[in-house]
Amino acid sequence: MRLAVIGAGAVGRSVVELAGEYGHEVVAVADSSSATVADGSGAGAGVDPDAVVARKAERGIVGDADPEDALAADYDALVEATPTTLGDAEPGFSHVTRALERDRHAVLANKGPVAERFGDLRAAVDDSDGEIRFEATVGGAIPAVSTVEDIEPGHVTAVRGVLNGTANFILTRMAAEGLDYDHVLAEAQDLGVAEADPSFDVDGTDAALKCVILANVLSFGAADDPADAREFTLDDAEVSGIRDVPGSALRLAAEDGRTVRLIGEATGETVRVAPRLVPENGTLAVSGTQNIVQIETTHAGRLNISGRGAGGPETASAVLGDVGRLE
Amino acid sequence: MRLAVIGAGAVGRSVVELAGEYGHEVVAVADSSSATVADGSGAGAGVDPDAVVARKAERGIVGDADPEDALAADYDALVEATPTTLGDAEPGFSHVTRALERDRHAVLANKGPVAERFGDLRAAVDDSDGEIRFEATVGGAIPAVSTVEDIEPGHVTAVRGVLNGTANFILTRMAAEGLDYDHVLAEAQDLGVAEADPSFDVDGTDAALKCVILANVLSFGAADDPADAREFTLDDAEVSGIRDVPGSALRLAAEDGRTVRLIGEATGETVRVAPRLVPENGTLAVSGTQNIVQIETTHAGRLNISGRGAGGPETASAVLGDVGRLE
Structure with a gap:
């Protein structure tokens, strides 16, 4: 494609x-201020990947064209990988709907449109010959969305x-070293695991957006008529983060063979994210930056999928898996 | 369908x-000596599931028709769920190829044809408008095959x-109770977890067949030309089972924070099944009758998927997931 x-x-x-490597060709790339669009058309006429990446690293732009040119290019699928924004989820939402209006597909790594405007997005898909996919928005390399789709949302509770x-890295380090939140946060920031402003991660917002997306998949997937499906946004999620988890709580938990993890849960009716006690050697107690998804099914018991929840190549492989499913 | x-x-x-429940209709059912075929055609004209299951339980047959009638019925997809046989993989192999010759799909729960005659099966698919799927042959409810397909076999090492x-149940009990193999086997047979003749499971044959299937998926999936793909059968697998694992080995392993698991591994070049030392609380040390699959990828690290590896509804849900993918 x-x-x-x-x-x-x-x-x-x-x-x-x-x-x-996955048999696709990139015909246009844009960042927020620049773009590059392949000259020709037909096989072998894509942009030069190494040149684009080098230019971005050296000059901070991807090319000399306007971002608008990339959106207007002749592509089969648009990959929306701009930063997640809340509320109106712009500009990602418009990028996706413009692709759909042209009957092209869109694959999202950006959580905003699927978490904050799922109903609008479904309506745009209904009016288009294009489809949307968004595996990369939940759990990086973990195939959470497609596994729920394969089981069928009506059979997932x-x-x-x-x-x-x-x-998870912060909680893991707090438990292993007996240190307090502030100390471990500073360490995580030094390592580049946490951002300078860590709110999005430590307050549970990021986990909540992922659970909102899963709740939308469950709700719309199980409804016979989309008009009957409940749409979820971040406002529907009950969220508490890990800032207030004291080191003493982890020490107390450890004495009982338990530890604390920030657990998110989605059903077709509720979304909740909160620190929870889990068995220290149990399935949910993944370490460091690992993620895990547990899927409860009506006929096949519980399925656990763990792996790398973030990272450029990991998330890109989810995007390219989605592109493969569109073919 | x-x-x-x-x-x-x-x-x-x-x-x-x-x-x-999955939106499909059963129009014919056969066991080895009998069959039932729906009278009419069109929606709502399927067999009565409860009646078929009750008749099988009460009279040991599924109906008054001949098995041949079920194979000749007007279906979209044939579900091959007869017992796994080795060598020529009959009669399952012929059931599947007869479906393909009629340009119908086939979904296998029977490991024989995909483990012992994968090349013949691929050739039959190439000559047909029908496709084959076989998620249920590996790991019950665990989506091993479809996850490898989504990642793409060329990106799985x-x-x-x-x-x-x-x-796994036997090794788990040996470690937990400090008992020897013979003792735990007898217990597993009492519980119905092990068969009267447990060879297929404890000698590693069953695990090896699953790994052979995965090796075929990797080999054929990564080859540009199927003629270049290496075909695997059980003869290509290096297999040792658990009969000779002494209780003392598990006690020794436990002193070092380890335990023993029967680990199968497939690449596009090798298949190996053997008891291996694994960390006691590590990802591979699943308990009881749980299964786990680890997928090593080129760009997305390691993915772990665990769940119920056997059972009627669990395996049936894998079959029906495959049917959904064929639509």
Whole structure:
């Protein structure tokens, strides 16, 4: 497929670098201020991935064209990899709907549109010959969305798990070293695991967005008529983060063979994210930046899937898996 | 889809019972000596699932027709759920190829044809408008095959895991209770976890067949030309079972924080099944009849998927997931 990659952060750049290995061709790339669009058309006429990535690293732009040119390029699927925004989820939402209006597909790594405007997005898909996919929005390399789709949402009663690597790294270190939150946060920031402003991760917002997306998949997937499906947004999630988990709580838990994890849970009716006690050697107690998703099914018991929940190539491989499913 | 279910053991019966919930209709069911075929055609004209299951339980047959009638019925997909046989993999192999010759799909729960005659099967698929799927042959409810397909076999370097619940139950109990193999085997037989003749499970044959199937998926999936793909059969697998694992080995392992699991591993070049030392609280040390599959990828690290590796409804849900993917 011919791909237009919108967003040139770690995920966008990895998609550009890996697309060829998966048999696809990148015909346009944009960041927020620049773009590059392939000259010709037909096989072999894509952009030069190495040149795009090098230019971004050296000059901070991907090319000399306007971002608008990349959106107007002749692609089969648009890859939306701009940063997640809340509320109206712009500009990601418009990028996706413009692709759908042209009957093209869209693959999202950006959580905003699927978490905050799922109903609007479904309506746009209904009016289009294009489809949307968004495996990369939940759990990085973990195939959470597609596994729920394969089981069929009507046969899934709940999805829960550890969906934020930064919060999990901090809790893991607090338990292992007997240190307090502030100390471990500073360490995580030094290592680049936590951002300078860690709120999005440690307050549970990121995990909650992922659970909201899963709740939308469950709710719309199980409804016979989309008009009957309940739409979830971040406002529907009950969220508490890990800032207030004291080191003493982890020490107390350890004495009882338990530890604390930031657990998110989605059903077709509720979304909840909160620190929870879990068995120290249990399935949910993944370490460091690992993520885990548990899928509760009506006929096949519980399925556990763990792996790398973030990272450029990891998330790009989820994007390219989605592109493969669109063919 | 209209399904013909061939085989009325635990898996076949569960497919008959659950198909309606997944939006499919069973139009024919056969066991080794009898069959029932729906009278009419069109929607709502399927067999009565409850009646078929009740008749099998009460009279040991599924109906008054000949098995041949079920194979000749007007179905969209044939579900092959007869017992796994080695060598020529008959009669399952012929059931599947007869479906393909009629340009119908086939979904296998029977490991024989995909483990012992994968090349012949691929050739039959190439000559047909029908497709084959076989998620249920590996790891019960665990989506091993479809996850490898989604990642794409060329980006998977190895698949390993615990793929036999009976052997895993025995090793788990030996470690927990400090008992020897013979003692725990007798207990497992009493509980119905092990068969009267447990060879297929405890000698590693069953796990090896699953790894052979995964090796075929990796080898054929990564080859540009199927003629270049290496075909695997059970003869290509290096297999040792758990009969000779002494209780003392488990006690020694436990002193070092380890335990023993029957680990199978497949790459595009090798298949190996053997008891291996693994960390006691590590990902591979699943308990009891649980299975786990680890997928090593080129760009997304390691993915772990665990869940119920056997059981009628669990395996039937894998079959019906495959049917959904064929639509």
